[in-house]
Amino acid sequence: MTKPNIISLIAAMSENRAIGLNNALPWEPIAADWDNLKMVSKGKKMIMGRKSYDNPHRLWSEAGNYVITRQENYVVDEGFEVVRSLEEAFEKCKNEAEVFVLGGEEIFRWAIPYADRIYLTIVHDEFQGDAFFPEFNESAYEIIERKEFQIGENTPYPISILTYQKKS
Numbered sequence: 001m002t003k004p005n006i007i008s009l010i011a012a013m014s015e016n017r018a019i020g021l022n023n024a025l026p027w028e029p030i031a032a033d034w035d036n037l038k039m040v041s042k043g044k045k046m047i048m049g050r051k052s053y054d055n056p057h058r059l060w061s062e063a064g065n066y067v068i069t070r071q072e073n074y075v076v077d078e079g080f081e082v083v084r085s086l087e088e089a090f091e092k093c094k095n096e097a098e099v100f101v102l103g104g105e106e107i108f109r110w111a112i113p114y115a116d117r118i119y120l121t122i123v124h125d126e127f128q129g130d131a132f133f134p135e136f137n138e139s140a141y142e143i144i145e146r147k148e149f150q151i152g153e154n155t156p157y158p159i160s161i162l163t164y165q166k167k168s
């Protein structure tokens with residue numbers, strides 16, 4: 001399989017690894033996290049599961065977006081393209097310097113073995129969830145950037161934004 005130069009996952013999870021509840025985020029919007037996501041993913045293509053796409057607060061990129069589904073004839077909005085697998089999306093992004101996998105849980109589980117980089121926001125509280133960020137082998141990565149935000153710094157919760165880079 002040919003693939004992009006850097007495969008990045010980007011997610012926000014709580015202390016108990018929750019990322020979603022009822023196809024929405026478990027917490028109130030966190031502006032500091034959105035700002036970071038927009039900054040690091042600017043101009044990069046995005047890959048997401050159908051459930052994350054089929055969400056009123058979906059994320060998308062002006063550079064292009066891929067939606068993974070098993071459904072035949074699934075119709076997506078302009079700016080999105082249907083693919084049958086993560087690997088098909090990677091093939092279509094093979095000339096990209098970096099591509100972002102946006103989740104949700106099913107797609108993160110699939111993508112972890114490919115992840116060169118993981119941008120992970122930790123929301124320092126526990127939340128009820130029905131979707132979770134998978135455990136991954138943190139010793140295979142080094143944290144190359146860490147940003148801390150306290151309540152009031154554009155966030156209603158304390159958060160840490162970590163960048164994990166796969167060790168070579």
Ligand SMILES: NC(=O)c1ccc[n+]([C@@H]2O[C@H](COP(=O)([O-])OP(=O)(O)OC[C@H]3O[C@@H](n4cnc5c(N)ncnc54)[C@H](OP(=O)(O)O)[C@@H]3O)[C@@H](O)[C@H]2O)c1
Nearest residue numbers: 011012020023024049050051052069070103104105106107
């Ligand atoms: N906090 C965060 O950073 C973050 C980020 C993203 C999402 N989320 C949350 O995560 C939740 C959604 O996660 P999720 O795990 O339920 O759904 P998801 O990963 O977004 O999408 C799952 C869908 O992907 C498709 N899919 C999965 N495996 C496939 C395969 N092998 N081949 C083809 N298609 C496949 C299927 O679509 P079809 O059913 O159409 O076949 C499946 O229903 C939501 O609550 C959302 O808000 C949180």
